[in-house]
Every structure is written in structure tokens, then in C-alpha cells.
Amino acid sequence: MILPTPDQIADDARDLAVDTIRTPVLSLTSDRWRGILPDAASVTVKLELFQQAGSFKARGVLLGIRGLDAVQRRVGVVAASGGNHALAVSWAAQAAGVSARIAMPATVDPLRIDGCRAMGAEVTLCDDMPAAFAEMDRVVSQEGRAILHPFDGAHMTLGAAVCGAEYLAQAPHIDTFVIPVGGGGLIGGMGAALKQHNADAQVIGVEPEGADSMTRSLAAGHPVALDRIATIADSLSAPRAMPESFAVAQAVVDRMVHVTDAAMRRAMGQYMDVLRILAEPACAASLAAICGPLRTDLAGRHVGIIACGSNVSVARWQALMAG
Structure with missing residues (x-):
């Protein structure tokens, strides 16, 4: 396992700048947050839901597409995803003129399925x-298609590291980062960039109670697979940890916490009530964590959370909120 270096991160940031979005950060200082947020020194959110294809995945996928050789470009790529990665692959493949096959659970939001097909991807629906x-x-x-794995791969780690470095440049005062975890690509890459900037920064991961492969893997000291997944956060529903992303996460993660589906629903409602953001469960996971299991641990800390993406229809959001 080799962590991305500052030079690699800087080079990739320059390469990606033209085709990706420098997503905004927002200091959560409005009085409307009073009584919701923990008693931290500050709370800032990076709004990755405004990224290309609607999530942080765009950077890593674009690097993966650019890394294909001539044969791989001709044959095409394949990915498995609950939605955000699928949309990012469809977007990047279409832009590069590369054929894409996507395997998705049939239960995902139709908006995501239709979005992939609209960008030319061939979608196969699966049971889970x-x-x-x-x-x-x-x-x-x-x-013989090339895999664009949703979280395991140097390109995904580097893409997330670019996101982390961008966040630091926009909000250098943050000393505690609370990051949602599916397979670990986001927290591994962001954590690598953050730790290289400030070795004392805290990197805290958030998983749903019903999809905690990284928590179990870190406790076991090796990647593990889950027998069952039970959460509304389909974007955080990786069925198993993978060697490369696990090793990076193991090197940079200080702590993992769980959030319930109910806590994510509350955070989804808070994003809507305060910021008028239609957040999917994964997008709300960091907010749920700082308002829940981390609430009493953040006094005096400058906290950075991430709204990692939000490809959710109004109908699906309403159904999720109804429980």
C-alpha cells in the first residue's frame, strides 16, 4: 500500500480542474442551525453533491477512464454500483467515447437507472x-471489459485525495473531518491528503449500522465481507471491504462510528429545512454523526463534514422520509 504523495495529488488536481467542479464549502453559522449542531468551535460542509454526475465519484472515475490503454478503451468498462458511481462512470465514459456496462440493484432510485441509460450506459439490474x-x-x-471499481483502486484513492486537498485549501482551519464510508475509497483518499497536511488532524469515518464492512474490517485487521446489508443508505452499502482501499483506510482512519437509518432521516430533514438541499441518506451521514454519536466529542474542534453526493428523486426522498 502506497499513499498518494502531495506531488501526485497536485498533478492530478491540475489535470482534473478543467473537467470537474471545485465544489463550494459552507460554514454552518446560520442561526437556523442553533440546537441542531454540536457545540463545536466551527462546522463546515463541503457540498460534493454539486460535483459532475452529482457526487464526489467523478474525480476518481475520470482518472480511471484516462488511465485506460487503447485495448481497454475499445472493449469498454464495467462497474457495479448503487447509483452515484454508476452515474459517474456513465458520465466519464460517454465523454471519452468508451462503452460502459453497469450492474445495479433493481431497487435503486429509477432516477439513477434512467440517468445512466441517458448517458449511453447499458444497465443490468440485479437482486442486490x-x-x-x-x-x-x-x-x-x-x-474482457476493464473494471472501474467503485472504491478499490489507485485512481479512486487519488480522486478522493484531490477532494481532500481542495477542502483543505478552502478551509485550512479544520482539524476534525467526519467522512461517510461505503467501501472506503473516499475516506482513504481524503484522509491521506489531510494527514499529510496535518498529522494531528482527526479522520473519523461514518457507516450505517446495517452496512459496516469497514468498521468490522478495521477491528479484525483485514478486509471482511458482510452476510447481510440492511440500510436505507444504498450508496454506503458495500458488501465487502477490498484490500487496497482497506489498507489506505487502515493507515489514515482514527475512528469509526455508526449511524442509524433514523438518524440519517433526521439529517436529511435538517438539510432540507435549513439549506433546502434534497439529500440522500449517504449525503446526510456526516451530519447525522456529528449530531448523534459524536455530539459530545467535538467541543473546541473545527469540524469538516462532507455532503458526498445526492442523486435522489423527490419521490424516493419522500418515501425514505416516510419510513
Whole structure:
């Protein structure tokens, strides 16, 4: 395992600047947050839901597409995803003129399925995320397509590291970062950039109670797979940890916490009530964590959270909020 270096991060940031968005950060100082946020020195959010394709995934996927050789570009790529990665792959592949196959659970928001197809991707619907990963592996063995894994790979780590470095440049005072975790690509890459800037910075991961492969993997000291996934946060529903992303996370994560589906629903409502943001559960996970399990631990800290992406329809959001 080799962490991305500051020079690599800076080079990739320059390469990505033309085609990605420097997403805004917002200091949560409005009086409307009073009684919601913890008693921290400050709380800042980076709004990655405004990124290309609607999530932080765009940077890493774009690096992955650019790293394909001529044969891989001709044959095409395949990915398994609950939605945000699928949309990022569809977007980047279309821009590069590369064929994309996407395996998705049939239960995901139709907005995501339709979005991938609108960008030219061929979508296969599966029973659940483990079945989607199995379909991805089948396509690789039968068609020879290149895998664009949703979180395991140097390109995904580097893309997330660029996001972390960008966040630091926009809000250098932050000393505690609370980051949602699915497979670990985001927290690994962001954590690598953050720790290189400030070795004393805290990097805290957030997983749903019903999809905590990284928490279990870090406790075991090796990647583990889940027998069952039960959470409304389909974007955080990785069925297993993978070696590379696990190793990076193991090197940079200081702590993991769980959030419940109910806590994510509350945070979704708070984003809507205060910022008028239609947040999917994963997008609200960091806010749920600082207002829940971390609430009493953040006094005096300058806290940075991330709204990692939000590809959710109004109908699905309303259904989720109804419980």
C-alpha cells in the first residue's frame, strides 16, 4: 500500500480542474442551525453533491477512464454500483467515447437507472449489491471489459485525495473531518491528503449500522465481507471491504462510528429545512454523526463534514422520509 504523495495529488488536481467542479464549502453559522449542531468551535460542509454526475465519484472515475490503454478503451468498462458511481462512470465514459456496462440493484432510485441509460450506459439490474458485484465479475470474465471499481483502486484513492486537498485549501482551519464510508475509497483518499497536511488532524469515518464492512474490517485487521446489508443508505452499502482501499483506510482512519437509518432521516430533514438541499441518506451521514454519536466529542474542534453526493428523486426522498 502506497499513499498518494502531495506531488501526485497536485498533478492530478491540475489535470482534473478543467473537467470537474471545485465544489463550494459552507460554514454552518446560520442561526437556523442553533440546537441542531454540536457545540463545536466551527462546522463546515463541503457540498460534493454539486460535483459532475452529482457526487464526489467523478474525480476518481475520470482518472480511471484516462488511465485506460487503447485495448481497454475499445472493449469498454464495467462497474457495479448503487447509483452515484454508476452515474459517474456513465458520465466519464460517454465523454471519452468508451462503452460502459453497469450492474445495479433493481431497487435503486429509477432516477439513477434512467440517468445512466441517458448517458449511453447499458444497465443490468440485479437482486442486490452482492449480485451486482457478481455480475460485474461475470462481465469481466466473458467480455474482457476493464473494471472501474467503485472504491478499490489507485485512481479512486487519488480522486478522493484531490477532494481532500481542495477542502483543505478552502478551509485550512479544520482539524476534525467526519467522512461517510461505503467501501472506503473516499475516506482513504481524503484522509491521506489531510494527514499529510496535518498529522494531528482527526479522520473519523461514518457507516450505517446495517452496512459496516469497514468498521468490522478495521477491528479484525483485514478486509471482511458482510452476510447481510440492511440500510436505507444504498450508496454506503458495500458488501465487502477490498484490500487496497482497506489498507489506505487502515493507515489514515482514527475512528469509526455508526449511524442509524433514523438518524440519517433526521439529517436529511435538517438539510432540507435549513439549506433546502434534497439529500440522500449517504449525503446526510456526516451530519447525522456529528449530531448523534459524536455530539459530545467535538467541543473546541473545527469540524469538516462532507455532503458526498445526492442523486435522489423527490419521490424516493419522500418515501425514505416516510419510513
